[in-house]
Amino acid sequence: MTTANLIDFGRIEGPVYTGRDRGASLRRDLDVDTMDSNNSPVEVRIPTSTYTISSSFFLGLFGPSVVRAGTKEAFYRRFHFDSPEFLREVMDGYVLRALQSRNLFS
Amino acid sequence: MHLAKRNVPLFLRNKRANKDARWLRRQLKSLARVQQSTQALSAAFGRRSVIVRMVAGIAPPPTKSTKIKRRVGFTLPTGFSVMEAPEQALASLSHLARAMAYEGLNDVYIDFSRLTQYDLGANALLDVLVDELDTQARRSKRVIRWRGNFPKDPAHVRFVRALGVIKRLKVEHEYLSKGDETRLLLFDERCKHYVRAVRPREADRKTKVTVRFADHINKCLTTTGRTLTPAARGRLCNYVGEILDNVEEHSGMFDWSIQGYLDTQLATPMCEITIFNFGASIAETFERLPEGHWTRDQIQTYMDLHTKKRLFGKTWRKEDLYTLLSLQGGVSTKNDSADSTRGNGSGDLIEFFQRVHSECSNGDSAQARMIILSGSTYIAFDGRYKMVTSDTGLRTIAFNEKNDLRERPDPTYVRQLAGVSFPGTLISVKFPLSTAKSTQATSAGDAA
Numbered sequence: 402m403t404t405a406n407l408i409d410f411g412r413i414e415g416p417v418y419t420g421r422d423r424g425a426s427l428r429r430d431l432d433v434d435t436m437d438s439n440n441s442p443v444e445v446r447i448p449t450s451t452y453t454i455s456s457s458f459f460l461g462l463f464g465p466s467v468v469r470a471g472t473k474e475a476f477y478r479r480f481h482f483d484s485p486e487f488l489r490e491v492m493d494g495y496v497l498r499a500l501q502s503r504n505l506f507s
Numbered sequence: 508m509h510l511a512k513r514n515v516p517l518f519l520r521n522k523r524a525n526k527d528a529r530w531l532r533r534q535l536k537s538l539a540r541v542q543q544s545t546q547a548l549s550a551a552f553g554r555r556s557v558i559v560r561m562v563a564g565i566a567p568p569p570t571k572s573t574k575i576k577r578r579v580g581f582t583l584p585t586g587f588s589v590m591e592a593p594e595q596a597l598a599s600l601s602h603l604a605r606a607m608a609y610e611g612l613n614d615v616y617i618d619f620s621r622l623t624q625y626d627l628g629a630n631a632l633l634d635v636l637v638d639e640l641d642t643q644a645r646r647s648k649r650v651i652r653w654r655g656n657f658p659k660d661p662a663h664v665r666f667v668r669a670l671g672v673i674k675r676l677k678v679e680h681e682y683l684s685k686g687d688e689t690r691l692l693l694f695d696e697r698c699k700h701y702v703r704a705v706r707p708r709e710a711d712r713k714t715k716v717t718v719r720f721a722d723h724i725n726k727c728l729t730t731t732g733r734t735l736t737p738a739a740r741g742r743l744c745n746y747v748g749e750i751l752d753n754v755e756e757h758s759g760m761f762d763w764s765i766q767g768y769l770d771t772q773l774a775t776p777m778c779e780i781t782i783f784n785f786g787a788s789i790a791e792t793f794e795r796l797p798e799g800h801w802t803r804d805q806i807q808t809y810m811d812l813h814t815k816k817r818l819f820g821k822t823w824r825k826e827d828l829y830t831l832l833s834l835q836g837g838v839s840t841k842n843d844s845a846d847s848t849r850g851n852g853s854g855d856l857i858e859f860f861q862r863v864h865s866e867c868s869n870g871d872s873a874q875a876r877m878i879i880l881s882g883s884t885y886i887a888f889d890g891r892y893k894m895v896t897s898d899t900g901l902r903t904i905a906f907n908e909k910n911d912l913r914e915r916p917d918p919t920y921v922r923q924l925a926g927v928s929f930p931g932t933l934i935s936v937k938f939p940l941s942t943a944k945s946t947q948a949t950s951a952g953d954a955a
Contacts, residue, residue: 417710417721456855
């Protein structure tokens with residue numbers, strides 16, 4: 402795995418990661434779109450000192466990748482998260498939300 | 508040979524002249540800085556406060572023209588509470604803001620003597636008005652004389668001294684005693700930056716405030732021997748961060764406030780939180796969506812259903828339905844296709860409240876409550892109606908027995924504010940701390 406495919410939250414000021422704009426802006430900064438188009442694996446390191454990653458930040462950063470992957474399993478096959486235990490379930494929820502139907506009538 | 512050795516008087520004269528020139532340069536630099544900051548403030552603030560103008564517009568102007576006065580007497584109504592008496596509280600603030608619009612104003616008397624109900628939300632709005640008037644006066648180099656009395660209830664007195672106008676105007680001789688102060692836990696942050704620069708690798712203002720707020724709530728809980736587990740702290744940061752993000756994204760203004768208050772001297776200490784912003788209301792952001800917009804089409808289906816069923820009337824309007832629909836999972840004015848991933852913030856907030864409510868409900872009369880005011884719509888939460896997650900993962904809360912958005916909601920919980928309209932969105936939460944079962948010292952991480 403190349404270092405280009407490492408997303409290290411330890412190098413991004415926390416301990417709270419929130420805001421759609423910040424997430425989307427970080428996506429551009431890290432060039433996650435290119436990682437997606439290369440279909441290359443990505444290692445995501447989240448330090449234990451992290452308080453939270455909000456759904457808007459997470460989906461701003463990874464949302465298009467989740468939608469592109471199509472399923473939760475496909476997303477996690479490419480994105481490997483090394484994170485505190487309590488955040489895993491939370492991020493699972495975000496991934497599912499990104500995949501759910503937006504239609505109120507469905 | 509050095510000048511100091513050749514011609515001492517000339518050397519000293521030159522030295523003094525250089526020193527004077529340096530001093531002058533420093534002065535000019537400092538003057539330029541002051542002018543620059545004054546210009547920046549002028550550009551952002553304007554000649555008169557935009558916020559004061561917005562609050563003045565909360566209620567329609569009186570039919571009889573009122574005399575412009577240099578002296579204003581502001582009597583707080585008996586119910587100065589956005590939770591219990593929102594119309595009364597907002598109308599009185601509008602009255603004060605209208606009086607404050609006069610530039611020659613030089614004397615304000617605030618009368619708290621009739622007060623029987625008081626809450627953090629109303630107090631916070633009054634704080635902002637006082638702050639704006641003070642800034643406006645300083646900018647026009649005027650001095651306003653602030654006078655007033657205190658409420659009768661000692662708990663309200665503590666409130667006013669600790670977080671109200673006393674603190675806002677820095678009336679130090681009226682501050683609380685050290686003893687009383689240590690028994691109160693306060694949180695007060697206001698963002699009035701009008702420009703936002705996103706630096707993805709740096710934590711922004713709302714992120715830092717969110718961290719401090721979580722620490723404040725943790726401090727509140729330690730008064731009852733509890734503490735937030737990492738998971739609970741994470742969830743709390745999540746809710747607050749999402750609210751502030753929504754506020755900045757949708758309202759069109761970056762003026763938001765967040766306050767927290769806990770008086771541990773009360774028989775049942777109530778933890779109060781209020782978050783509000785000025786700018787476009789929820790309904791206004793939906794109304795502004797262009798024809799053919801994906802979210803507008805989604806919403807329109809409900810609009811048509813309510814119109815067809817003749818549900819709309821004087822007390823149930825399109826604005827109220829817009830606000831209600833905005834709370835549903837996956838609904839956001841920023842969604843432009845079925846693949847968009849926005850519209851989770853409100854659902855997260857409601858889930859937060861539902862957790863708090865279930866933790867606090869043990870038959871005690873003091874129950875957790877939450878309200879959302881946006882424009883002229885009032886939505887109350889007290890645990891009766893719950894947000895339900897469907898099989899497809901979509902979260903809905905319709906405030907009726909069937910939890911059906913095609914039906915009208917219970918008017919006690921979702922209603923129009925009579926005669927007033929808040930220029931922005933305000934969320935206020937109140938929950939008893941002594942009865943809270945959650946956060947039992949590091950238990951399972953399912954607190955709050």
